[in-house]
Structures are given as structure tokens and as C-alpha cells.
Amino acid sequence: MSSTEVPAGPAAHGGQRDAQAELIAAAAAGLPAPRIVVAPGLEDASRRAAQETAGILERAVAHRGVAHLALTGGSAGVTLADMLAKQLGALPAPVLGSIHLWFGDERFVPRGDEQRNDLLAAPLVRAGIPESAVHRLAGPEQVAGLEEATAVFARELAEHGPQDGSFDVIHLGLGPDAHVCSLFPAHPAALCTGAMAVAVDHSPKPPPQRCSLTFEVIHRAGAVMVVAGGAGKAQAVSASLGAPDAVAAPASCARGQATTWYLDTAAAAGAPS
Numbered sequence: 001m002s003s004t005e006v007p008a009g010p011a012a013h014g015g016q017r018d019a020q021a022e023l024i025a026a027a028a029a030g031l032p033a034p035r036i037v038v039a040p041g042l043e044d045a046s047r048r049a050a051q052e053t054a055g056i057l058e059r060a061v062a063h064r065g066v067a068h069l070a071l072t073g074g075s076a077g078v079t080l081a082d083m084l085a086k087q088l089g090a091l092p093a094p095v096l097g098s099i100h101l102w103f104g105d106e107r108f109v110p111r112g113d114e115q116r117n118d119l120l121a122a123p124l125v126r127a128g129i130p131e132s133a134v135h136r137l138a139g140p141e142q143v144a145g146l147e148e149a150t151a152v153f154a155r156e157l158a159e160h161g162p163q164d165g166s167f168d169v170i171h172l173g174l175g176p177d178a179h180v181c182s183l184f185p186a187h188p189a190a191l192c193t194g195a196m197a198v199a200v201d202h203s204p205k206p207p208p209q210r211c212s213l214t215f216e217v218i219h220r221a222g223a224v225m226v227v228a229g230g231a232g233k234a235q236a237v238s239a240s241l242g243a244p245d246a247v248a249a250p251a252s253c254a255r256g257q258a259t260t261w262y263l264d265t266a267a268a269a270g271a272p273s
């Protein structure tokens with residue numbers, strides 16, 4: 001099945017969508033429950049995540065000669081990128097030269113547009129990650145449309161991405177509606193199975209066209225790190241740390257082989273005690 005086929009898309013009937021939602025929730029429920037780390041502020045929470053990320057990537061390069069990290073956008077993405085640049089800047093050049101950067105989701109707007117998540121790669125490139133190892137979604141000025149951009153991205157993932165689609169680390173921000181990547185509540189694209197990347201049209205959050213990794217890829221990751229700060233995220237935290245439900249709270253299905261939520265105290269107000 002190609003990445004551009006969205007089996008749970010508008011053409012999919014309700015029963016099919018229900019079945020895919022159940023499949024995703026069951027897969028998430030079979031993975032280890034998230035560990036929760038609470039820090040005083042978003043910067044501290046991001047620093048903790050960045051420290052653990054740098055350690056995992058360094059060990060991956062030592063073992064396999066290569067490491068793959070998917071970054072997030074949004075408020076957490078900004079602090080995470082800065083903290084990570086500090087941590088990675090301390091690693092030897094050959095390690096930095098073996099790290100590949102991807103994006104858990106990207107907005108389908110022109111390259112360089114301020115809405116692009118991939119602008120967050122800048123501090124990491126300044127820290128020593130080669131620009132050639134930054135894997136960016138094509139913009140509308142480069143391809144015919146979102147479907148083609150998603151297909152090209154999925155091909156790049158298959159050819160140059162992690163073996164078996166297993167990222168070493170995936171960073172995820174948390175939307176106030178409990179979305180992760182561009183997998184939104186009640187949006188058919190969130191239920192895509194059988195593909196690594198999915199085209200997300202009519203996103204409830206602007207811009208309306210995006211490309212996202214799927215839950216299948218998130219579930220295969222060695223480490224999934226959800227980072228969130230602020231009281232505005234507390235309700236989403238509460239909705240997401242219960243039983244997995246891909247439709248009502250996609251973040252509840254955001255689990256990998258190991259999952260950690262790094263929260264500041266305000267966001268952690270929504271976490272179970």
C-alpha cells in the first residue's frame with residue numbers, strides 16, 4: 001500500500017474506520033505504559049528529554065553506525081531543539097555526522113515559510129549535524145500537491161530512513177486537543193494503517209495541509225518522548241494518560257517500545273497521581 005493511500009480516508013466507511021481505530025488502540029495498549037517525568041518548567045522538561053535523546057543517539061551510532069531522530073514542531077519543539085543543540089554540540093564530530101533528522105509532521109507550505117517545522121533544524125545544523133542529513137518535506141513550489149509530497153517523503157523514509165522503520169527517538173509535542181504529530185482527534189488521517197507517512201488534508205489547526213508519520217511508525221520507535229508545558233496542556237495530558245483511544249485523544253496511542261512524558265508542573269496537573 002502506498003503512503004498516499006489513506007485507507008481510513010473520507011471514502012472509508014464508518015465500520016472500517018472503527019476497525020482501524022481499534023487496531024491502533026490495541027497496538028498501543030500492548031506497549032509499555034508511559035513513564036512520567038515532571039520538571040519545574042518547559043525548559044527543564046526539554047533539557048531532560050534532550051539529555052536522554054543525546055545518550056540514545058550516541059549509543060545507536062556506537063552500535064549501528066547511524067541514528068535516526070524525528071523532531072516535533074510546536075511550542076515544545078522550539079525549546080527541545082535549543083536544548084538538544086546544546087547536548088549534541090558536546091558530541092564528537094563523527095557521531096554528529098551519523099545522525100539523521102526527520103520530522104514527525106510537517107506543514108505543506110513553501111520551504112522557508114515561518115510555519116514550517118523544519119526551521120527547528122537550524123540550531124542542530126549549527127551544532128554540527130550535516131544539512132545533508134536533514135530530511136525535509138517538499139514544498140508546494142517543488143511538487144504537484146500534498147499527495148506527491150507525502151509519496152516522495154515516504155520513499156525517502158523507505159530508502160534512507162531507519163531500518164524496519166524503527167526510529168531511535170521520536171519527539172512529540174502535545175496539542176491542547178490531544179493531537180500528536182498531525183494526527184488529530186476524529187480526523188481520518190490519524191487512523192491510517194499500512195503506511196509510514198500520511199497526507200493530512202483539512203487539518204483543524206492551520207495550515208490545513210500537512211504530512212505526518214503514522215501510529216505504526218510511532219509504535220516501532222525505540223523511544224517516544226512526549227514533551228509538554230503550560231496549564232493549557234493539562235486537560236490533554238489528562239485525556240491522553242488513560243486508556244488508548246485514537247479517535248478521542250490520539251496522544252493516548254503515542255507509545256513506542258519505551259515512552260516517557262516530560263511535563264512541567266502546570267501540564268502535569270492533568271496527570272494521574
Ligand SMILES: O=C1O[C@H](COP(=O)(O)O)[C@@H](O)[C@H](O)[C@H]1O
Pocket residue numbers: 072073074075076077104105106117172173174175176179180181182205
Ligand atoms: O501543529 C502542531 O502542533 C503540535 C503542538 O503544538 P503546540 O504549539 O500546541 O505545542 C506539534 O506537536 C506539531 O508538531 C505541530 O505541527
